[in-house]
Amino acid sequence: MAPYPTTVPFVPVILGAELAAYTLARAFHADFGVRASVVSRTVPYAVRGSAVLDHVACPGMDDDETLLTTLRGIADAHPGRRVLVLGIIDSWCTTLSRLAPRLDERFAVPYPDVDLMERLSDKEQFARLCGELGVAHPRTSFVPDTAGAQEAVGLLGDLRWPVVVKAADSVSFGTLLYAGKQKVAYCDSPAELTALRQQLAAAGYTGGLVVQERIPGGDDQMRVLTTYSDASGRVRWGRMGQVLLEDHDPMLIGNPLAVVHGEHPVATEQVRGLLEHVGWTGYANFDVKVDPRDDTGHVFELNPRLGRSHAYMSAAGHPFLVPMVREHVEGRDPLEDVEMGAETDDWLYSIVPVPLLMRYVTDDRVRTRLRRIRREGRVLRPLRYAADPGRDRRLAQLKNDVHYVRDFATHHRSPVTG
Template structure:
């Protein structure tokens, strides 16, 4: 077993709702940093955590029911007498669920998220756009198409926007819909495209608004991911920017970062800090940012009220991920008491996809040279590869991951797009 980087003074058990890749990398962080096992509550036994030596998986097919979920969580706490339960989620659905159940949890439970109304406001794409406008943070020109707006009103609602437009669902209920041709993010070249998309989504059961934005030019390599930590006073204590090299192009997952290297910015952390302080945010926040190749403007796209799906890029850079949460929310200490935040400039690579596949899509010659240097140095983190968790199921999970992404890119994104 590897030696933990940090210690802790209050017995606790991390409990994570979900079962995605981010669930495993969060469990990996708890084990690597503090030497503790994570309890994962999921409907089934997901491949991301199956056979893991650092995870205790609790199956709860009825976890969508509040009473069943609460009973399960209380049972976990009962079995870990004398421990605090640090309750977390790795997607917005679980984070909002946890925040909504906060008042029904007893003193054994710790919820490291802001109040639900604040989460809902900043997670809502319209609400986030409005906040950016209030604070003066660059954000793509955004309009909302109300659910009940007649098609005849669309030209007036979109007046002044330049096509093509990026179209997203404004309500999180969209994530639960399943239909042929579903896209997390869609691009519409003209009004007819938008009308057709809206009819398709409505026909599939979507009843929320659409968020429509002007498209900022540039390919995947113009994207950035920013993670910040705000303490319970609302002070932004730390932030780290990653330079995205490749995003997911599966229509259902489009836009999720798949490969990240060290990024630098003179303004992104400060802009995010102004926004978060103004809102009164606490805990982790994750931002998607795109740099306009025409003038270098950093446009903030959205805020995720949690560690992002690719938060393990922080581990690749040598930063603690979970220790600040434990310090502040479990131990009632300063979040960075005795915590080394890691180097700021060392080069590294975090990649969900196989590195040879990544190289196919990196078009910038300097970045390709940089990748080769990083590979020679060995500073490459593949999220499913963890030396102390190398059983057969774990090797199989990594193999399935690599085959999945190789197949998906061959299907959905055969050649890199830079414009």
């Protein structure tokens, strides 16, 4: 029997089929004993052959009408069940929020109003809100697409080089495909910034840029924070993890690959204040970097979804999906009849093979901690799930591990932490 039975039968529907989709489907199965329907254009290895989910092919899912038809078809195939719809990237979350008024009463869409999502997902507006509320945030300037090269440098004011550069409009940037694309760019000089702007313009990006001072420190200075806010806008739950290793592939740079328990009470309380100030509802995911010079936790951005590394909460034994199901499926209080679990440091979530992780962790104290965690078997690998055996699943894990061995050999020939 599932540890968290529900009073209302439901089927989770997940848009997108990358690793995050599988770990979400796995969590739904582990906590509620339900099979998720994963909707994607193709069938990537992360979900292929899984025994705990149903794949629904929808090659034209970028079209609103096609997507709506597919969602209604899933609801028709599950009579008497609520349909809980989730996206694994920002653009799908925004799409679902926008289309929610066109879905009937069978559907639950656990996202805030689309206008609020777009405002808070805009890096420029988010940085300004942090400034207004006193939330620690990297020193930031904004460069509109209309600014000339000289004007752009002037807009940076007294920001110190090197700088971190991101697209202000992450949703439109995410749809672009071009050679040399980088999720985050680092520029050491005005000339490099000008060259980057020219590259983005040639690729079709018409938005502005967010330019921030680079906070020192390696991957292990990063934290990932996930919160849940109820329908009244009150933050009811949150957990932070300490990142040990990030992806350094230019297309995926900054994505956490290995996480253990972490905390930063000041940053957590600042995030709580921000979310309750704007009336956010549902999940929010934040990247936080702790400055080693003064221990300030700088909040980078708000993602309106469960982050790609959300399984760090499963690793710690937190049934992180239960508050959403309680509220949006059953109409109950998010934390009714659920114990979210105590804070603990005795676990590891790792997308990469643990021996590879050990090579890139240079802090002796962390290495000792990892050896203890590994010895005690407190490690969660996202593609290994006892209830989902089979040849395709073993191949998925093998493909994942081979990919990261090759990727690190290409992009990080020496340790990246320290």
